[in-house]
Amino acid sequence: MKIVCILLLLTSFTLHALEVTFCYEDRNFPPYIFSTSNNEQPKGLMLDLISLSAKDAGITVKFITKPWLRCQKLVKQNQANALLAMIQTQQRSQVFAFPKIKKSKQAYLFKGEYAIFIQKNGPFDLDKTKHLLINKNGLNLSVYYPLAKYGLSAPLGYVVRKILEDKNVLSSLNLTPIQGLKFVANGKLDGFVIDRKIGIYLSKELQLDHKLMATKHSLLKTKWHAAFNKEFYQTHQKPIDNFWYAFEIHRAHLINKWSLK
DSSP, X not given: OHHHHHHHHHHHXXXXXXXXXXXXXXXXXXXXXBOOOTTSOOBSHHHHHHXXXXXXXXXXXXXXXXXXXXXXXXXXXXSSSEEEEEEOOHHHHTTXXXXXXXXXXXXXXOEEXXXXXXXXXXXXXXXXXXXXXXXXXXXXXXXXXXXXXXXXXXXXXXXXXXXXXXXXXXXXXXXOHHXXXXXXXXXXXXXXXXXXXXXXXXXXXXXXXXXXXXXSSOSEEEEEEEEEEHHHHHHTHHHHHHHHHTHHHHHHHHXXXXXXX
């Protein structure tokens, strides 16, 4: 009788579980997201955190991959329910639902730290000098402009790309992270901005770590979020809040599991 009751409860839970479609960029961003073939299970530190937190909140997860701007469009239209990983800005807060900071300051996925990847021993390898490419005030234009040749780049649709554009240093080239790092290594781009850990992983995968290095200081330090369609969030606020707050429970364990210090 007890077994029957348990089975009925589990069946009821499954029937009433909230299904959420998460869209993430169709790129290789180790260790957070590893690109896989269509037949392989998606894997990566960030996807593990999503899956574990969703299970705690009674949410069934479906992952889809698209270009980053396409993910944003799909979630705006509620053709996908959420996207990752997104930096919160004032403009984006008007379009997407983010965790309410007052309730929990830990309801984020991971912290991102965006460095400029430059050529080792190249003109911008300045960290050992007093003329830093990035200082406490950000990109040091008085250092960059005299040495600038090809411009700096970052992935399309990223907050850091807008920073480069606003400072009038953005290259006209639209490059993926892998393309950008290769261009820098070959001396065809002054620098490429990407999260420090992702850039280091990709440099090693591309066997370019002997040619590339990240600036000591970061252009941007921020938090990454799983952002939701606003209407979807308003309809399912409680399970989504529980999902967000579960990040804190699993984050440290997963960081240790993936040896990400």
